[in-house]
Amino acid sequence: MKYVDEFRGRELAETLARAIAREAQTGRDYHLMEFCGGHTHAIFRYGVQDLMPHNVRFVHGPGCPVCVLPIGRIDQVIALLERHDVILCSYGDLLRVPASGRKSLLKAKAAGADVRMVYSTTDALQIARDNPQREVVFFAIGFETTTPPTAVAIRQAAAEGLANFSVFCNHVLTPAAIQNILESPEVRELGSVRIDGFFGPSHVSSIIGTQPYEFFAEEFQRPVVIAGFEPLDVMQSALMLIRQINAGRHEVENEYTRVVTREGNLKAKALVAEVFELRRSFEWRGLGLVPYSALQIKQQYAAFDCERRFDVPQLAAADNKGCECPAILRGVKRPTDCKLFGTVCTPDNPLGSCMVSSEGACAAYWSYGRFRRPEGGSDKESVA
Numbered sequence: 001m002k003y004v005d006e007f008r009g010r011e012l013a014e015t016l017a018r019a020i021a022r023e024a025q026t027g028r029d030y031h032l033m034e035f036c037g038g039h040t041h042a043i044f045r046y047g048v049q050d051l052m053p054h055n056v057r058f059v060h061g062p063g064c065p066v067c068v069l070p071i072g073r074i075d076q077v078i079a080l081l082e083r084h085d086v087i088l089c090s091y092g093d094l095l096r097v098p099a100s101g102r103k104s105l106l107k108a109k110a111a112g113a114d115v116r117m118v119y120s121t122t123d124a125l126q127i128a129r130d131n132p133q134r135e136v137v138f139f140a141i142g143f144e145t146t147t148p149p150t151a152v153a154i155r156q157a158a159a160e161g162l163a164n165f166s167v168f169c170n171h172v173l174t175p176a177a178i179q180n181i182l183e184s185p186e187v188r189e190l191g192s193v194r195i196d197g198f199f200g201p202s203h204v205s206s207i208i209g210t211q212p213y214e215f216f217a218e219e220f221q222r223p224v225v226i227a228g229f230e231p232l233d234v235m236q237s238a239l240m241l242i243r244q245i246n247a248g249r250h251e252v253e254n255e256y257t258r259v260v261t262r263e264g265n266l267k268a269k270a271l272v273a274e275v276f277e278l279r280r281s282f283e284w285r286g287l288g289l290v291p292y293s294a295l296q297i298k299q300q301y302a303a304f305d306c307e308r309r310f311d312v313p314q315l316a317a318a319d320n321k322g323c324e325c326p327a328i329l330r331g332v333k334r335p336t337d338c339k340l341f342g343t344v345c346t347p348d349n350p351l352g353s354c355m356v357s358s359e360g361a362c363a364a365y366w367s368y369g370r371f372r373r374p375e376g377g378s379d380k381e382s383v384a
């Protein structure tokens with residue numbers, strides 16, 4: 001398959017593995033965080049960590065928007081469903097995320113709420129057109145990658161005069177979260193993790209470009225390499241990070257040049273800027289309140305803002321005490337450090353968002369059989 005098989009070749013993987021082994025200096029460790037769950041799954045699916053020398057360790061980060069969504073936001077939507085006769089449209093991976101009291105959107109649906117799974121924002125718009133007498137709320141979630149389609153939906157609803165359509169906005173921004181991982185005092189109780197370099201998210205960067213990471217790399221003196229999702233992408237990016245660390249450099253480099261540019265998608269960014277603006281703060285699971293890390297709908301499109309239309313209550317909720325998702329999202333712990341992992345918490349009975357989402361770290365460990373640390377050797381997935 002053109003442009004896919006080329007990035008999975010065994011011989012080139014072995015060549016890269018030898019180059020990484022030569023570059024990784026004896027006597028020092030390299031802790032490299034992949035922010036995106038797509039990279040985590042690529043690392044496990046193709047056994048990339050097994051090709052690394054013992055002193056090159058991958059640290060798993062926030063992963064995906066479903067993983068970092070706080071329980072309180074799901075509680076808010078369940079409260080909305082209980083108080084108002086609305087049709088809630090949601091992507092499928094959100095339906096099973098546990099909320100407070102072992103509730104979820106799927107359980108709310110089973111109890112009689114009108115919750116519908118959609119594959120795109122256009123599906124939600126069509127449901128609003130087909131049900132003009134009912135309020136339709138789209139549960140918008142995602143990093144910068146899925147924000148433009150939500151902006152398109154809001155603008156389209158405005159153009160059509162779909163007065164029964166609104167959006168519950170949960171779009172979050174990756175650069176702010178990366179910065180928070182390194183400096184936020186709100187997460188000190190979870191412990192600190194050593195990070196020497198970052199794999200920059202690829203799909204996100206196709207929208208925002210590489211430029212937003214430049215200030216971060218300079219300010220915190222950590223190299224960032226924008227990496228594609230194929231195994232050879234990850235290995236090449238690891239080599240680039242190691243070379244920067246060895247040279248004492250902290251720059252933004254782009255391994256994923258076949259998709260990502262420095263400027264990103266200018267049309268998509270302009271569309272997002274038209275419809276959205278920054279929130280002063282937003283809660284991330286595992287990170288707490290992160291300043292200017294999420295978007296809200298501008299006043300111009302306030303009529304399509306679910307939180308304004310229904311005066312959605314602000315609800316705070318604590319995570320399951322036994323669930324280590326918050327620490328896993330920060331890279332402080334691994335799924336195997338959680339006592340619930342693989343026992344009472346499985347894909348059939350998820351207790352945390354890291355097991356629900358297809359891109360979550362716990363789901364990756366489960367899917368590829370990483371149930372315990374390797375015996376008799378260095379734990380390549382460990383943190384400092």
